[in-house]
Amino acid sequence: GENVEQHPSTLSVQEGDSAVIKCTYSDSASNYFPWYKQELGKRPQLIIDIRSNVGEKKDQRIAVTLNKTAKHFSLHITETQPEDSAVYFCAARWETSYDKVIFGPGTSLSVIP
């Protein structure tokens, strides 16, 4: 069935280091891959997304890569800052009648000052 796996479940890095979160998906029909950041007690907020016809996308310190053949995608955060501490969710979308999105279980990122 449809599934999105995400690793690691927790990640702790020193301020200024890079953080990488990896996700895999099961359905090759997936065509859109958003990443959300959720701070404690807040709603998930979209931080970056990538479409299936693109291999990489970058927005300042955040980048996402997609390997459709291997069915995996990754989030890269460079020069991490304490405010990057949050839970990050990857997701994969199937184009059905209702924009079905399956979320990964989340990665809790802690940036140590």
Added chain:
Amino acid sequence: SQTIHQWPATLVQPVGSPLSLECTVEGTSNPNLYWYRQAAGRGLQLLFYSVGIGQISSEVPQNLSASRPQDRQFILSSKKLLLSDSGFYLCAWSVLRERTQYFGPGTRLTVL
């Protein structure tokens, strides 16, 4: 621009009591609407989605129901709450060709 509202923001209810959570979207027409639940420290579980007025689909069997009486209004209900219904309830919307789902501020429900 589009805005999504949810209320109440927090709610404490006894076991066996009814529930009604409301979500409204502004600034868009005919959105797809979703209800998710997030247990403490856990991921996002899709409960219901709706592609139009009166059209509701359930992803998982449970103690909850949903309704969409108006184009931009989505309601989550229960007749009798269980302890396991506690969690953070998030409403989200999307427009089909724009792909992205946007979340409301959420309702934190505690069932005692």
